[in-house]
Amino acid sequence: MTVRKQQSAARQAVTHAGLVMFTLMVLYPVFWVIAMAFTPQQGFSMSLLPLPTNPTFDNFIHVVSTEGSDGSWLFGRQLFNSLVISLSTTIVGIFMACTAAYAFSRFSFPGRRAGLMMFLVSQMFPGTLMLIPLYVILDALGLLNQVLGLILVYSTTSIPFCVWMLKGYFDTIPRDLEESAIIDGASPFTTFWRIILPLARPAIAVTALFSFMTAWNEFILATTFMSTETSYTLPVTLRNYVGEYSTYWGYFAAGAILVSIPVMALFFLLQKNLVGGLTAGAVKG
Amino acid sequence: MARVLFEKVTKSYGDVQVVREFNLEIADQEFLVLVGPSGCGKSTTLRMIAGLEEITSGDLFIGERRVNDIAPKDRDIAMVFQNYALYPHMTVFDNMSFALKLRRMPSAQIKRRVEEVAETLGIGELLQRKPKQLSGGQRQRVAMGRAIVRDPKVFLFDEPLSNLDAKLRVQMRVELSRLHTRLKTTMVYVTHDQVEAMTLADRIVVLNGGYIQQVGTPMELYHTPANAFVGGFIGSPSMNFFSADVASEGGRITVTGDGYHLTLGDESAAQLKAHGDLKRVMVGLRPKDISPEAVEDNFIESVVDVIEPMGGETFYYFDVGESQIVGRSEGGVSASVGEVTRFRVDVDNIHLFSEDGETRLN
Numbered sequence: 319m320t321v322r323k324q325q326s327a328a329r330q331a332v333t334h335a336g337l338v339m340f341t342l343m344v345l346y347p348v349f350w351v352i353a354m355a356f357t358p359q360q361g362f363s364m365s366l367l368p369l370p371t372n373p374t375f376d377n378f379i380h381v382v383s384t385e386g387s388d389g390s391w392l393f394g395r396q397l398f399n400s401l402v403i404s405l406s407t408t409i410v411g412i413f414m415a416c417t418a419a420y421a422f423s424r425f426s427f428p429g430r431r432a433g434l435m436m437f438l439v440s441q442m443f444p445g446t447l448m449l450i451p452l453y454v455i456l457d458a459l460g461l462l463n464q465v466l467g468l469i470l471v472y473s474t475t476s477i478p479f480c481v482w483m484l485k486g487y488f489d490t491i492p493r494d495l496e497e498s499a500i501i502d503g504a505s506p507f508t509t510f511w512r513i514i515l516p517l518a519r520p521a522i523a524v525t526a527l528f529s530f531m532t533a534w535n536e537f538i539l540a541t542t543f544m545s546t547e548t549s550y551t552l553p554v555t556l557r558n559y560v561g562e563y564s565t566y567w568g569y570f571a572a573g574a575i576l577v578s579i580p581v582m583a584l585f586f587l588l589q590k591n592l593v594g595g596l597t598a599g600a601v602k603g
Numbered sequence: 604m605a606r607v608l609f610e611k612v613t614k615s616y617g618d619v620q621v622v623r624e625f626n627l628e629i630a631d632q633e634f635l636v637l638v639g640p641s642g643c644g645k646s647t648t649l650r651m652i653a654g655l656e657e658i659t660s661g662d663l664f665i666g667e668r669r670v671n672d673i674a675p676k677d678r679d680i681a682m683v684f685q686n687y688a689l690y691p692h693m694t695v696f697d698n699m700s701f702a703l704k705l706r707r708m709p710s711a712q713i714k715r716r717v718e719e720v721a722e723t724l725g726i727g728e729l730l731q732r733k734p735k736q737l738s739g740g741q742r743q744r745v746a747m748g749r750a751i752v753r754d755p756k757v758f759l760f761d762e763p764l765s766n767l768d769a770k771l772r773v774q775m776r777v778e779l780s781r782l783h784t785r786l787k788t789t790m791v792y793v794t795h796d797q798v799e800a801m802t803l804a805d806r807i808v809v810l811n812g813g814y815i816q817q818v819g820t821p822m823e824l825y826h827t828p829a830n831a832f833v834g835g836f837i838g839s840p841s842m843n844f845f846s847a848d849v850a851s852e853g854g855r856i857t858v859t860g861d862g863y864h865l866t867l868g869d870e871s872a873a874q875l876k877a878h879g880d881l882k883r884v885m886v887g888l889r890p891k892d893i894s895p896e897a898v899e900d901n902f903i904e905s906v907v908d909v910i911e912p913m914g915g916e917t918f919y920y921f922d923v924g925e926s927q928i929v930g931r932s933e934g935g936v937s938a939s940v941g942e943v944t945r946f947r948v949d950v951d952n953i954h955l956f957s958e959d960g961e962t963r964l965n
């Protein structure tokens with residue numbers, strides 16, 4: 319600490335200049351999007367400084383109040399789709415991943431190594447590779463244009479990663495704790511529920527966030543499986559503002575900001591859980 | 604009745620036997636200590652009693668009940684782990700009451716019981732803290748409290764003091780002794796520290812390589828170790844060993860070698876003779892039985908390498924043949940480094956073992 323304090327003012331200035339520069343580099347596109355969102359549809363022009371001219375909420379209002387061909391509230395419908403799909407994916411994925419990861423972490427059974435390996439291998443292929451087979455399967459199941467279809471697809475594709483994440487964390491929880499619980503009279507389920515899960519909260523939070531974000535932002539699968547307006551998710555809608563013949567940058571930017579709000583909200587919500595170190599104090603300190 | 608009985612219990616991991624033919628009866632209310640070097644199978648044995656480790660063959664009884672196939676929670680035992688294994692997300696109160704809640708004890712009763720036990724352990728003030736807000740010694744007490752509230756038939760301890768600093772360890776050792784006197788419950792205690800074993804145990808089991816070396820009271824083990832391993836393991840500083848020639852001189856039996864000459868007492872001589880006509884033996888002598896003094900017989904003579912004055916006592920290090928020997932005197936230093944010194948040996952306390960150290964001869 320004292321070493322830090324002794325750094326010369328010049329050095330500090332250089333360090334901070336560097337930090338400010340990188341921060342700006344990261345934020346510059348974000349400023350642009352914000353500027354675009356608040357600029358009236360026709361009035362936007364490329365300038366070095368991302369400042370809106372004649373700022374207005376028109377773009378937001380237009381995006382939010384988009385109506386479908388039958389006059390229903392389309393944006394609401396699509397927001398609902400996105401929320402239901404992302405939340406369900408997270409819940410289903412976390413539930414399956416927690417139980418699977420615990421088994422992989424604690425029990426030895428035939429196929430344990432092979433199973434883990436397969437989960438890893440499945441992550442090496444891009445999702446688009448499975449596009450056609452998934453389409454065929456969903457079609458056969460009658461789940462195209464259905465929220466349930468996307469939930470299933472997203473859950474299955476996110477589970478392998480979640481399992482690896484959670485298994486890694488479960489591995490760090492001392493076995494003594496479970497043995498202690500067993501002697502205290504806890505059943506395997508009670509041990510899992512009352513001891514392991516509460517301790518794994520930081521990992522579960524991170525994994526849940528990852529699941530949610532992946533589902534929330536996913537575009538390619540959604541645009542392939544969902545072909546009716548009312549079944550779109552928000553990323554698909556957004557993409558449609560950038561059309562072949564005309565591009566509504568203002569709507570697109572406003573939509574993009576709206577879409578990122580829930581993710582940010584979730585970040586703040588889970589923030590305190592993301593802080594690890596919950597196991598501190600279990601064993602000698 | 605909560606005796607614990609092992610009948611030909613073995614434990615193998617694959618082809619490797621880590622506990623072999625374990626036969627032992629632990630009496631009701633006994634404080635039994637399992638002691639031995641790292642990897643000798645102490646924890647495995649304890650964990651078999653707890654039910655955390657399956658028994659490969661043989662029978663294990665707690666009370667009158669064969670428990671081989673009985674789940675840990677139905678064995679009526681409590682265990683204190685080396686790392687305490689407190690549930691980090693629960694308060695001390697929740698840690699201590701977890702087992703009682705699982706047994707559906709009424710909550711008023713749980714509260715009374717936990718508070719009562721916490722009071723006797725001096726952790727009454729800490730009930731609302733989380734484990735990470737406790738010191739090592741306090742965690743240790745909570746871990747014990749958690750075991751005590753359950754009022755088990757048998758307590759199992761796996762090196763419970765090894766994470767504490769030296770001073771606290773001594774203090775907790777005394778408290779454990781007191782606890783045993785008060786609770787009068789069977790306790791099985793694993794340690795690799797022979798001082799803990801000596802001070803706590805009613806009986807000690809010395810293990811090595813999965814085999815029981817000797818079972819006995821601390822004094823039996825100290826005065827008549829069954830083999831060189833037990834002799835070397837029990838007592839501090841350790842017993843000295845060297846091999847010596849056996850000879851007969853004028854009707855008496857002597858053990859001699861380069862720089863020493865010891866004439867055995869009648870009893871030892873007779874016992875040694877009973878083993879046949881041995882030419883060489885392994886001699887075991889505790890440091891307290893080797894002290895600097897110019898005597899005519901029963902002496903070791905060697906050049907002193909190192910002297911360690913401790914105040915109340917002094918240790919002398921020197922070589923006999925290949926072996927390093929430690930001698931001891933009461934009080935201040937009575938020899939000097941680098942000088943040939945004669946040490947008097949108290950032959951009444953000599954331990955004679957077969958040359959390989961496997962069997963005691965006197």
Ligand SMILES: Nc1ncnc2c1ncn2[C@@H]1O[C@H](COP(=O)(O)OP(=O)(O)OP(=O)(O)O)[C@@H](O)[C@H]1O
Nearest residue numbers: 616619621639640641642643644645646647648795
């Ligand atoms: N799951 C396992 N698989 C194979 N070998 C094992 C397993 N668990 C323990 N062992 C072996 O069994 C032997 C006894 O282990 P144990 O833990 O009982 O030793 P210990 O006497 O408690 O030692 P320490 O003082 O180091 O705790 C060791 O040699 C160890 O390598």
Ligand SMILES: [Mg+2]
Nearest residue numbers: 645646647761
């Ligand atoms: Mg051990």
